[in-house]
Amino acid sequence: MADVSSSASQPKKRPLSPHLQIYKPMLTMMMSIMHRVTGVALYFGSLLLAWVLIALATGPEHFAYARDLAETWFGQLVLFGYTWALFHHMLGGIRHLVWDTGRGFHLNTVEWFARLTLIGGLGLAVLTWVIGYNMVGAL
Amino acid sequence: MDMRTPLSKVRGLGSAKEGADHFWQQRLTAVANIILTLFLVVMIVNMLSADYSTIREYIASPLVAVGIILLVISSTFHMRLGMQVVIEDYIHAEGTKIILLMLNTFFSIFIGLACIFAVFKISFGA
Numbered sequence: 356m357a358d359v360s361s362s363a364s365q366p367k368k369r370p371l372s373p374h375l376q377i378y379k380p381m382l383t384m385m386m387s388i389m390h391r392v393t394g395v396a397l398y399f400g401s402l403l404l405a406w407v408l409i410a411l412a413t414g415p416e417h418f419a420y421a422r423d424l425a426e427t428w429f430g431q432l433v434l435f436g437y438t439w440a441l442f443h444h445m446l447g448g449i450r451h452l453v454w455d456t457g458r459g460f461h462l463n464t465v466e467w468f469a470r471l472t473l474i475g476g477l478g479l480a481v482l483t484w485v486i487g488y489n490m491v492g493a494l
Numbered sequence: 495m496d497m498r499t500p501l502s503k504v505r506g507l508g509s510a511k512e513g514a515d516h517f518w519q520q521r522l523t524a525v526a527n528i529i530l531t532l533f534l535v536v537m538i539v540n541m542l543s544a545d546y547s548t549i550r551e552y553i554a555s556p557l558v559a560v561g562i563i564l565l566v567i568s569s570t571f572h573m574r575l576g577m578q579v580v581i582e583d584y585i586h587a588e589g590t591k592i593i594l595l596m597l598n599t600f601f602s603i604f605i606g607l608a609c610i611f612a613v614f615k616i617s618f619g620a
Contacts, residue, residue: 395580398573401605408562408612411553412619415546441531448524455521483535491543 386469390447393440400437438483443476516575523572530565537561554617566609574602 378384410417424430450468453459459468488494496503537558541549552558577598585591 391580394573394576398577401569401573404566405605405608405612408553408609408616411546411550412612412615418546418549438535441535445528445531449528452521452524483539487539487542490539 382469382473383465386447386472389473390444390451393444393447396436396440397444400440403433403437435480435484439476439480442479442483443472446472446475446479516578520572520575523568523575526564526568527572530561530568533561534565550616553613556617559613559617562613563610566606566613570602570606570609574598577602 407418407421410421425434450459450472453468459465485494537552541552544552553562578595581591581594581598585594
């Protein structure tokens with residue numbers, strides 16, 4: 356208390372608010388984290404979109420290379436993950452837009468939003484891929 | 495000589511009027527992204543079995559090209575704002591934070607420009 360000069364150069368360790376590991380994991384909390392995780396994934400996933408467009412602009416060999424890579428099982432896994440992250444983040448975002456209007460804050464509603472986002476995101480991703488595989492005649 | 499204290503100089507200037515800008519732009523681009531992303535997904539699914547030249551022709555058609563460019567602008571803007579918040583939340587060392595915030599802007603602009611240039615080249619170029 357008395358030593359002002361030392362406390363100014365070296366800030367006192369204040370108690371911090373409890374962080375993630377203190378709380379019991381809950382669906383709404385996991386969904387909040389997932390929104391951020393999918394957002395960051397989509398951020399780096401934008402490289403894929405840029406890559407495909409540049410390959411298309413560069414020439415047929417480049418595009419064939421990108422397409423071959425996309426058709427491997429690993430490529431398909433990454434692209435399915437991309438699709439899922441996109442829909443999950445989209446539904447999570449719509450949830451946030453609803454909250455921005457001041458609606459949907461009842462605990463029950465929040466819980467249902469979380470479930471709908473989770474199931475809806477997966478559902479839309481699977482639906483897109485089923486339609487996609489149908490288009491190329493693989494189903 | 496200006497005899498006013500620093501506080502009195504600032505007082506009365508009001509706010510910078512940008513308090514809600516980050517929030518608002520994040521929402522604005524979010525709404526645009528919903529529509530434009532759905533368009534992109536439908537477009538990609540439609541082109542899955544098309545060959546190289548068909549895909550190029552498709553992307554070169556004005557409405558598709560404009561759609562992709564709008565999506566690229568809106569989504570790179572949106573992702574830059576989002577990553578900015580993530581960096582500000584987790585990186586507390588001032589130097590590292592500023593460098594990462596700069597890299598965030600560089601990356602977003604690079605992705606945006608690369609995509610738009612590619613669409614232009616597909617549309618106009620040889």
